[in-house]
Amino acid sequence: MTDPAWINAALVGARPQAVGALLRYFRDLDIAEEAFQEASLRALKSWPRNGPPRDPAAWLILVGRNAALDGVRKRSREADLPDEAALSDLEDVETPLAERLDGSHYRDDVLRLLFVCGHPELPATQQIALALRIVSGLSVKQIARAFLVGEAAMEQRITRAKARIAKAEVPFEAPGPAERSERLGSVAAMLYLVFNEGYSAGDGEARAQLCGEAIRLARLLLRLFPTEPEIMGLTALMLVQHARAPARYDAEGQIVLLEDQDRGLWDRKLIAEGLALIDKAIRHGAPGAYQVQAAIAALHARAPRFEDTDWFGIERLYASLERIQPSPVVTLNRAAALAKVAGPAEALAMIEPLADRLENYFHFHGARGALLLQLGREAEARTCFDRAIAQANTAAEANHIRQHLDRLTQDCARAMSAPPVATRP
């Protein structure tokens, strides 16, 4: 790694704490961002010469705060800018400051910053964009690429989100236990949105980066809140799903179904970390939606081959997820597992009542078509596959269903063993 690379990693790593503390101090996102930007520029000058500071976040907070205050003073003509020499003594000031900024301090700062970006008043797309810009420090260009929109449009989206936040009046005092737990819940949801944005559509590099970012921030959150089973669950869920990334698309960018994936390509280190977190979470005896989803992902990850999958366990876990978080999509997934345990007829009976609510849902028609196919009801299956193609969100999804139609034409028997289960590949 070249020198600028470790500096960049240090800046990225310290950014949530630093911007979070600067936001508490200035109570304004734009000023906090500018202050961090200024501190980063000075770090690029100072760190290669003096080596990395012991606590990069504390250094950046101190320098950023002073720089922003100087900016205010300069604008109001009360004082001149300090000279560069004043900044070179930072090593002395750093230690006591670092002592004051202990873990619990960062904890609420980072939580507040993430909460602001994932504010319930913001639509999902704005939450993701704002978090990537402010917390992760991705450029507008990078974010625009991930969302497949123009830079100007993305800039506008972020500006709008900031304007809403400014009006939302986020409290800046340390939150009480109830409020803290509420914030954690909404931050977890926001992180999972970021992850899904990266996970769901295509295997572009810009998208994969979003998954990595969501995991990085979840690990940070877990370090700050080490005893929260749902944060363990969320982190585990993302780790285990992301571990499959190298196997999810073929060389042509087509989706590879879970059953066809080369499990040797799965990232065992990420899976091990996910499984360790699930073990830890279970000990708390406080099940939640993320933990159950992580446990489902873990059962897939533990199976050496697709045939070894514990469908009975997965079906039971989806049943508990249905109780915790009732939703037709969860039932659809449960049915996919039920089909393996009890057969297609039972599964079809479970999903038929969902038809109204999942009318526009790609996976519903794909899964229903596959079940019908297994039951030998080919004409109905074909209709379902046609509807699925009409609802596909990506070319890869549509192509996948087309393969089923092709197989249906060529050889029904071969397609029977390969239903497009709603289980995420």
Add this chain to the structure above:
Amino acid sequence: MLYALLCYNDEDMVYSWTQEEDAAVMTKIGVVKDRLVREGKLGPSLRLLPTTSATTVRKSGGEQLVIDGPYAETKEQLLGFYIIDVANLEEALAITRQLGEANPTSNYEIRPVGLYFGDERETAETTASA
């Protein structure tokens, strides 16, 4: 003399490395490790998963408490270690410097090993089958 080289680094930073940066560091470390292997100086070495996956058991009032997270909250965390077999501290220091160059932001504690038990799973298997 056996030494443990305990590698410490700031997790916030290490887990902000891109995959390519991580791979680049591991490759450079690999060069140093390969040489140590050839020279017969490298024992077991390993990289730990992040401290978020850790669990700590502490005794309190005669009870063993299970606590989420690492043993100590520190700015740098123990991320892995190497066991090396060298003549003296000077040689251990020389190897540590090479590792430090391969991994520019890591810090190391050189700790002499008192008792050493190798991987005894194989022994267990032969004992069981005998």
